[in-house]
Amino acid sequence: MKINNKPQFYRDLILISVVLIVVFGIYFFSLFNQTKGEMAHIQYDNKILFSINLENGSRESRTSTYIVTSMPVIEGDKLLINNVIDNRLDTGDGVIVFENSYVIKGRLGYVLLEYSPEKKMIQVVEETSPYNICSNQGFSNSAPIVCLPNYVTIVFGDIDVDVIM
Amino acid sequence: MSVKKLVTLSIMVAIAVVVNIVESFIPIVPGTAFKIGFANIITLIVAYAYGPKEAITVGLLRIFIGGLLSPSGFGPTFMLSFTGGLFSIIAVVVLRIINKNGLIAVSMVSSVMHVVGQILAASFLLTDVVAYYAPIMLVLSVPAGILTGFLADRFLKVTEGWFQEKKY
Amino acid sequence: MKIQQQKLTKKIIIFIITITLSVGLFGCKDDKKGEVSAIFDDLMGTSISVRLYDATQEDIDEIERIYALYSQLTTNFDRNLFDSNSEYYDLENIYTINLNRGIKPVTVRKELFDLIQYALNLVEQTNRYFNIGIGKAIDIWKEVIESRDLYLDKEITEAEYNNVINNLATLGQVDLSKVILDENNLTVYIEDSNVKLDLGAIAKGYATQLVVDYLESQNITDYMINAGNSNVALGEHPENRPYRIGLTDALGYYKNGFIGIASLNNRHIVTSGNYEQFVTYDGVIYHHIISPDDYLPKAYYTSVILIGDNAGLLDAFSTAVYSMPVELAIDFLETNELDYILYLQENNQILTNLPETEFEISEVKVN
Numbered sequence: 001m002k003i004n005n006k007p008q009f010y011r012d013l014i015l016i017s018v019v020l021i022v023v024f025g026i027y028f029f030s031l032f033n034q035t036k037g038e039m040a041h042i043q044y045d046n047k048i049l050f051s052i053n054l055e056n057g058s059r060e061s062r063t064s065t066y067i068v069t070s071m072p073v074i075e076g077d078k079l080l081i082n083n084v085i086d087n088r089l090d091t092g093d094g095v096i097v098f099e100n101s102y103v104i105k106g107r108l109g110y111v112l113l114e115y116s117p118e119k120k121m122i123q124v125v126e127e128t129s130p131y132n133i134c135s136n137q138g139f140s141n142s143a144p145i146v147c148l149p150n151y152v153t154i155v156f157g158d159i160d161v162d163v164i165m
Numbered sequence: 166m167s168v169k170k171l172v173t174l175s176i177m178v179a180i181a182v183v184v185n186i187v188e189s190f191i192p193i194v195p196g197t198a199f200k201i202g203f204a205n206i207i208t209l210i211v212a213y214a215y216g217p218k219e220a221i222t223v224g225l226l227r228i229f230i231g232g233l234l235s236p237s238g239f240g241p242t243f244m245l246s247f248t249g250g251l252f253s254i255i256a257v258v259v260l261r262i263i264n265k266n267g268l269i270a271v272s273m274v275s276s277v278m279h280v281v282g283q284i285l286a287a288s289f290l291l292t293d294v295v296a297y298y299a300p301i302m303l304v305l306s307v308p309a310g311i312l313t314g315f316l317a318d319r320f321l322k323v324t325e326g327w328f329q330e331k332k333y
Numbered sequence: 334m335k336i337q338q339q340k341l342t343k344k345i346i347i348f349i350i351t352i353t354l355s356v357g358l359f360g361c362k363d364d365k366k367g368e369v370s371a372i373f374d375d376l377m378g379t380s381i382s383v384r385l386y387d388a389t390q391e392d393i394d395e396i397e398r399i400y401a402l403y404s405q406l407t408t409n410f411d412r413n414l415f416d417s418n419s420e421y422y423d424l425e426n427i428y429t430i431n432l433n434r435g436i437k438p439v440t441v442r443k444e445l446f447d448l449i450q451y452a453l454n455l456v457e458q459t460n461r462y463f464n465i466g467i468g469k470a471i472d473i474w475k476e477v478i479e480s481r482d483l484y485l486d487k488e489i490t491e492a493e494y495n496n497v498i499n500n501l502a503t504l505g506q507v508d509l510s511k512v513i514l515d516e517n518n519l520t521v522y523i524e525d526s527n528v529k530l531d532l533g534a535i536a537k538g539y540a541t542q543l544v545v546d547y548l549e550s551q552n553i554t555d556y557m558i559n560a561g562n563s564n565v566a567l568g569e570h571p572e573n574r575p576y577r578i579g580l581t582d583a584l585g586y587y588k589n590g591f592i593g594i595a596s597l598n599n600r601h602i603v604t605s606g607n608y609e610q611f612v613t614y615d616g617v618i619y620h621h622i623i624s625p626d627d628y629l630p631k632a633y634y635t636s637v638i639l640i641g642d643n644a645g646l647l648d649a650f651s652t653a654v655y656s657m658p659v660e661l662a663i664d665f666l667e668t669n670e671l672d673y674i675l676y677l678q679e680n681n682q683i684l685t686n687l688p689e690t691e692f693e694i695s696e697v698k699v700n
Contacts (some may be wrong), residue, residue, distance in 0.1 A: 008265065008266065009267075011265050012267045012269075016270050019273060019307065023277060023306075024304065026303055031300075038589065062573075062574055065178070091396070096578065104493050131236075132188060133191075133192065133195075133196065136195060137195045137196040140196075143298075144195060144294045144297050144298075146292065146294055147240060148198075148242055148291060148299075151241070151292075152292045160575045161577045161578060161579035161591075161594060162557065163565055163577075164578075164579040164582065165561070165565060165579070165604045
């Protein structure tokens with residue numbers, strides 16, 4: 001079932017060109033829509049749990065906030081603070097704060113993230129997931145950090161207001 | 166179907182599954198699960214050595230068995246690889262049936278469709294934040310598709326005659 | 334072979350369509366029930382946006398009715414210029430009262446009567462820093478300010494400036510005792526034609542307060558009413574958080590274009606500023622908020638922002654405070670137990686008595 005190669009070559013060319021135009025069109029369009037953020041919004045299942053002002057690290061929480069005095073440690077599916085198991089967090093509810101480190105509970109387990117005052121960026125330090133894609137991403141202040149299996153996302157946006165007077 | 170065909174297709178599925186799983190541990194674009202898609206080579210080979218029906222079967226089997234064996238099982242991320250895989254397999258099959266394009270072009274389209282499927286699934290089911298990564302993933306899927314298409318093409322040229330039912 | 338191919342193709346196409354449709358339906362998220370909103374573009378001389386959560390179209394209609402009524406009642410324009418289809422087309426209003434100065438009393442609707450009475454009380458409370466009788470002076474400034482409305486260059490000529498000053502000089506002090514209210518007959522009579530009523534500084538707030546009263550009577554708790562971006566009434570936010578209000582920094586001295594962000598619920602917030610209606614002459618900004626004392630605009634502030642429970646009062650007070658020197662203003666506001674944010678012209682300082690949880694001051698831009 002050999003096909004005459006000449007017309008197929010042209011059809012291929014058309015198909016490839018169409019795909020290239022669409023793909024690179026989308027890519028260049030996206031370059032103009034960069035959102036650099038001053039605020040980082042940490043979300044579970046697309047609902048903002050808390051936000052961090054990247055400029056000064058100040059936090060704005062929309063969920064229960066527990067401030068602790070020593071660095072939380074994730075061991076498997078448990079959260080240890082000062083070697084004591086902490087159960088206060090629910091999946092998608094609550095945040096534990098130690099200085100610039102934050103712990104929330106995602107769908108698969110605890111997620112530890114931190115804000116760097118020097119870099120003015122955020123990174124996910126550790127999380128429970130099979131491939132650890134989002135903790136390998138490193139620091140960011142514009143590209144969203146997506147921890148898909150945990151339903152946790154960090155997006156960056158402008159200082160968010162409901163009305164301007 | 167002959168025993169030879171059955172065995173060959175089964176081996177194809179097995180190879181595709183293994184390739185799929187090994188690939189999943191190699192990060193290419195940080196922050197995403199973007200893969201080159203070497204497992205798609207198998208789908209392409211089957212589509213052009215045998216036919217669309219066989220390609221669908223092998224493809225779907227690869228997705229499901231790969232899902233079973235993967236660390237995260239049938240969780241939320243499975244829906245992504247399922248939809249992505251489905252879109253790319255459908256692209257291969259449809260283009261194979263229409264039969265108007267060469268293998269490399271088909272591979273490129275199916276690679277792009279894989280990304281499209283993943284992004285759509287993620288946007289509707291999980292979060293549309295992933296749309297941020299769509300452009301870069303789409304751009305990278307083009308050379309990835311060309312590469313896998315090229316490899317499949319080479320393989321088929323080298324093994325011409327091995328698969329008795331259909332000639333390339 | 335061909336038929337088989339066609340069958341298979343058909344199956345595949347149907348499959349794709351099914352998946353697309355189901356994913357599409359899946360993706361359609363349910364919008365909040367009972368969220369209604371509207372924008373009224375030609376009421377009260379500005380754009381009013383209303384957003385109600387868990388309310389009906391009837392509520393929107395009632396709000397429109399309130400604003401339409403007060404728009405007609407408080408306007409200084411001939412009502413014949415108004416939409417003759419409006420149900421309030423025929424009403425006696427501020428224009429007719431002013432038209433009959435020194436001639437005869439005008440019978441008005443109780444709503445307007447109450448408003449004038451309320452406003453006169455506020456004149457007393459503010460020691461006449463808020464004065465509803467200085468319409469003639471306001472007109473003189475309005476004419477020159479509106480002449481520059483569509484121009485980016487707000488500079489006026491020496492001739493225009495002198496014209497304004499000379500015209501103002503012919504005006505005497507306004508004596509509000511010449512405004513005679515008859516409660517039994519609901520009439521308003523201005524004896525002295527030197528006095529001209531202008532309710533521009535209170536009308537929006539007063540009407541907004543009535544709107545909020547209505548919402549509360551209907552148990553509507555989640556809402557935001559924004560009248561001209563200078564009068565905002567806030568209920569609860571449906572996402573259970575405070576509303577975030579960005580307060581414009583007209584001078585660009587602070588980062589992000591805001592002097593700060595206020596986080597509030599269940600309050601009114603009113604702003605007065607010199608950066609929207611103004612002209613310039615010889616390096617000085619002449620804006621539309623004039624002091625009833627000497628009919629000249631004062632330069633103590635760039636913005637005055639007041640936060641409190643009564644929109645009408647806040648509207649009037651923000652006008653009053655704008656003409657008060659800083660110490661007097663703070664004294665006045667503390668006595669009246671109002672929250673404030675003052676953006677001073679001196680050193681672009683920001684003074685406030687709001688806690689940090691309710692008002693986050695921006696950082697100064699470093700350039």
